[in-house]
């Protein structure tokens with residue numbers, strides 16, 4: 001019982017209490033299956049591929065959505081007053097590039113990741129980075145293998161996760177299991193890349209994660225969702241209805257913006273020509289007025305992937 005009370009309290013603390021006080025335009029990057037209820041716009045890369053989400057869950061599209069890459073956000077500088085990135089950065093190839101994008105499109109924001117110690121206990125193979133908070137700075141260390149220790153992971157899943165006492169501890173001490181970081185203006189971070197086996201130093205431009213064979217050999221390639229069946233049908237519709245209700249509670253009556261007023265070309269950040277949009281902005285194409293690249297719009301979602 002105490003476990004559920006703590007879980008509910010942490011949910012309220014993280015998703016509702018502070019969110020209601022945020023003014024202005026809010027973006028959630030990597031919103032996945034748990035969108036920030038205060039978000040005006042959701043940015044999600046994996047609308048069809050569920051392999052990066054716990055139990056292969058489907059994304060919840062509770063607000064206007066843009067399909068895009070967090071390393072190339074299709075928005076102008078300072079478009080958003082607040083940007084949330086929750087349980088995103090441990091998944092990406094280049095967290096430094098993503099954090100530069102977050103602080104480019106946003107004026108302030110919130111980052112949440114599992115703490116490195118917790119990631120060593122559980123080790124989801126789709127996490128690529130150990131994240132720690134050191135002297136008020138976010139420190140990312142590239143993982144050299146997907147599963148830190150198979151024995152510890154097995155023990156965690158077989159015993160701790162099956163024990164309500166563990167979950168009571170987890171939610172009560174959530175600040176030790178998760179890194180929680182608020183920023184304004186800029187993000188203070190350090191990213192440590194692994195050296196290559198041939199001795200070349202790693203960097204955002206020269207990352208071991210560029211090598212698909214290395215990723216596969218080290219267990220990072222997740223072909224299918226880890227366990228359980230993806231939600232679909234009525235389950236999914238009920239979940240979406242729940243998150244939309246939560247958004248209504250948190251956002252109040254403020255209207256959602258049209259994503260078509262906000263997006264630009266992710267390659268050169270030039271204006272997009274909306275002449276190819278039909279059906280009240282729900283399907284068609286957007287064309288960059290500078291580089292000429294065309295992007296599809298399907299069911300109201302622009303696919304601004306490069």
Ligand SMILES: [Zn+2]
Pocket residue numbers: 265266267268269270288289290291292293
């Ligand atoms: Zn362009």
